[in-house]
Amino acid sequence: MSLQGFGGVLAVAQRELVERTRWMTREQFVETLAVSQVLPGPNIVNMALMIGDRHFGLRGAFVALAGMLLVPLVIVLALTALYAQFATHPMVSGALRGMGAVAAGLVISTAVKLSTTLKKSAMGLPLGIAFAAVTFIAVAVLRWPLVWVLGGLGPIAVACAFWRLR
Numbered sequence: 006m007s008l009q010g011f012g013g014v015l016a017v018a019q020r021e022l023v024e025r026t027r028w029m030t031r032e033q034f035v036e037t038l039a040v041s042q043v044l045p046g047p048n049i050v051n052m053a054l055m056i057g058d059r060h061f062g063l064r065g066a067f068v069a070l071a072g073m074l075l076v077p078l079v080i081v082l083a084l085t086a087l088y089a090q091f092a093t094h095p096m097v098s099g100a101l102r103g104m105g106a107v108a109a110g111l112v113i114s115t116a117v118k119l120s121t122t123l124k125k126s127a128m129g130l131p132l133g134i135a136f137a138a139v140t141f142i143a144v145a146v147l148r149w150p151l152v153w154v155l156g157g158l159g160p161i162a163v164a165c166a167f168w169r170l171r
Contacts (some may be wrong), residue, residue: 019115035122050074054069129168
């Protein structure tokens, strides 16, 4: 999985874990993703550790971590050496811009697929979309620092969810 999803690995993970292998339901995937986002480190690596541990214990977590990091590390080191040689070439910079657009599309596609689970969440679909829209406007349009936006909206979202669960 780590080799298939450079920059948009959540879409690949969702497809593999939920749709193809059916190891998890969409709800379980979203819950695992939520926990992995709270933990330090890349979300997908945290998810791999949790899923490996859930199914195979500490050894499973270790193998999942190695599987997620070892081969991509070697590839990134090789690509870094290549990039140092060809960084100023116009075709290389154009290709990288195109890859950025594809990664953004994959993230949006995954968000749309997983948005159906918001209906079952504590906040519900309308409030979840509202928080996503406010976050997008604050970060992308107003250019506020993400850490401040999350620090402000996070507690409000938790309070809303808590209030609705009461």
